[in-house]
Amino acid sequence: xxxxxxxxxxxxxxLSTALVLASADGAWLAxxxxxxxxxxxPYQEQPDAIAAGRRIFLDxxxxxxxxxxxxxxxxxxxxxxxxxxxxxxxxxxxxxxxxNMKKGMPSWSKLPDPxxxxxxxxxxxxxxx
Amino acid sequence: MEFENTSADKTLxxxxxxDGVPDFVDPNWLARQDKEREIExxxxxxxxxxxxxxxENIIAEKNLSNDPWEFGYAVAASRPLQLAASAHDCTFxxxxxQAGVEMYGGLGDRHSFGIHLTSQYLGPTINWTAPNGTTLLxxxxxxxxxxxxxxxxxxxxxxxIEQFLGHFHRGGN
Numbered sequence: 001x002x003x004x005x006x007x008x009x010x011x012x013x014x015l016s017t018a019l020v021l022a023s024a025d026g027a028w029l030a031x032x033x034x035x036x037x038x039x040x041x042p043y044q045e046q047p048d049a050i051a052a053g054r055r056i057f058l059d060x061x062x063x064x065x066x067x068x069x070x071x072x073x074x075x076x077x078x079x080x081x082x083x084x085x086x087x088x089x090x091x092x093x094x095x096x097x098x099x100n101m102k103k104g105m106p107s108w109s110k111l112p113d114p115x116x117x118x119x120x121x122x123x124x125x126x127x128x129x
Numbered sequence: 130m131e132f133e134n135t136s137a138d139k140t141l142x143x144x145x146x147x148d149g150v151p152d153f154v155d156p157n158w159l160a161r162q163d164k165e166r167e168i169e170x171x172x173x174x175x176x177x178x179x180x181x182x183x184x185e186n187i188i189a190e191k192n193l194s195n196d197p198w199e200f201g202y203a204v205a206a207s208r209p210l211q212l213a214a215s216a217h218d219c220t221f222x223x224x225x226x227q228a229g230v231e232m233y234g235g236l237g238d239r240h241s242f243g244i245h246l247t248s249q250y251l252g253p254t255i256n257w258t259a260p261n262g263t264t265l266l267x268x269x270x271x272x273x274x275x276x277x278x279x280x281x282x283x284x285x286x287x288x289x290i291e292q293f294l295g296h297f298h299r300g301g302n
Contacts, residue, residue, distance in 0.1 A: 051216035059262070060291065106291075112180045114213035 026082050028103075032094045039090035043114070043121045053122025056115050060108065069126055075104070084128040092120045131169040137161040141248075141281055144235045145169075145190045146199030149248035149276040166193045180212045182229075197240055203233035207254060220260055227256040231268060234277075248277035263288050 043049030058067065064075040071077030083092070096116050099107035108116060137160035139153060168191050175184040188201040207229025215222050231254050235247035252270035259265070266285035272278050 048216040049213075052214040055216075055218065056214050063291070109177045110182065112209055112212035118214055 053118035145201035200236035205231035
C-alpha cells in the first residue's frame, strides 16, 4: 500500500503544480467574454479623463498597486506587458467590474462606469516597464 | 449579525416589529428599567445599475427574553450627482455628492406578520464624501401613517476601510 502511494506521489505533485501554474497570474484574461473583450473606452486618450483617472487611481488603487502603478510587494505592477499590451480596455473594464477575489482584486462596481473608464484611460496611458 | 444590550433606547435608525409612536410614551426613567438584550440579523443586498446604487435590507430581530422574532426592511436608491470624475482636485464638486431616496419600516412579528400597526418612513438622502474618504449623511424621514413618528432627522458619518481583507491575499492579477 505504501509502495503504491509512493508511486502515485510524483504524478500527483506534478499535476497539482501544473494546476497552480495554470491558475496563476493573468488567468483571468481567459474568463473575459468576447463581448466585454471588444468594448471600447469612450474616454480613450482624453487628457481630462487621464487626469481624472489618475485622481481616482490615487484614491482607490495606489494602496495596492503603488502610487505610480509600479506594484507593491504583494500586488502586481500595472505597467506590465500583460496590462499594457495583452489586455484590451474591455478586458480591464471586465476585471474592475467583476474583480478577481482569489488573487485579492476586489470588484469596483461601486464606482460609476465613467469613472472606471477614466481609471482605464490613466492606466493605459502609462508606459510599459 | 449584531448583539444589543440596551435600555431606554428610543432611536429609530431602523425599525422592526411594531416600533412606533407608542415606544415614546414612557418617560426615560421608566424605560431605563426595561433592559433589552437582542440579537439582530440583517441580510444586506446591493447592486449598481447605470450609476444608481440600489440596496435592500431584510432585518430579523429577537429579544432574548420570551418575545417573538420581529421583522423590518429598508430599501434605498442613490446616485452621484455627477458620474464622471473631475480632472482637478475638488472638495464640493458634484461627484462628491450623492442623492437618493430611502424607505424603511416594520413588518410585524412572528405572530402578526405584515404592515398592520407598524411605522413606515420615506425620505430623501444626501451624502457628501470628504477628500479623506469620510462620508457625511443627512436624511429627513417622514412618517407615512398615524403609527409613525411624523418627522425624523438622521445624521450619519462613516469611513470605509478599503481592502481590509485584501491584505491577507497573495497578489497577482
